[in-house]
Amino acid sequence: MNDFRFSCLHCNSTSVYMESDPRVSWEKDKILRCYICGWSLYGKDAVEDAIKKQYDAHQKLVAEEAAKEAAKKAVATLPTDWEELHIMKQESRKRQGLCAHLGCDKPPKSNSMYCSRKCCVKNAHYKERKRKENAVLRTSSKAA
Ligand SMILES: [Zn+2]
Numbered sequence: 001m002n003d004f005r006f007s008c009l010h011c012n013s014t015s016v017y018m019e020s021d022p023r024v025s026w027e028k029d030k031i032l033r034c035y036i037c038g039w040s041l042y043g044k045d046a047v048e049d050a051i052k053k054q055y056d057a058h059q060k061l062v063a064e065e066a067a068k069e070a071a072k073k074a075v076a077t078l079p080t081d082w083e084e085l086h087i088m089k090q091e092s093r094k095r096q097g098l099c100a101h102l103g104c105d106k107p108p109k110s111n112s113m114y115c116s117r118k119c120c121v122k123n124a125h126y127k128e129r130k131r132k133e134n135a136v137l138r139t140s141s142k143a144a
């Protein structure tokens, strides 16, 4: 992916070669020519400029592609399932020393994730409701 090949500014072909013209002075001694369309670029500076510009653009593209790939992977590793998400939220509450029922700010009992039986039941009800909601969503998206 990171291999850079200069391509013709005219036809985009990579069949571009570099040659020297013995008739011009050494500091202008570079010519880019395209086999395909006959496009040519004269002069050392112009040639080096064109190559550098295209190389930079290529590097930027490579970096962007890599960033996009990384972002895609990051999204792919995020839980999409609400139940997984719910467990993650509960885990983080546990780490903060909070009752695992979302929305309760009391500390949990030492032998439980919850501060009380009430919160445990509330959480169970919440999960049941979400499960039903999701079942409805799934069937309606299937119908659509
Ligand atoms: Zn060309």
Ligand SMILES: [Zn+2]
Binding pocket: 099, 100, 101, 104, 105, 106, 114, 115, 116, 119
């Ligand atoms: Zn609670």
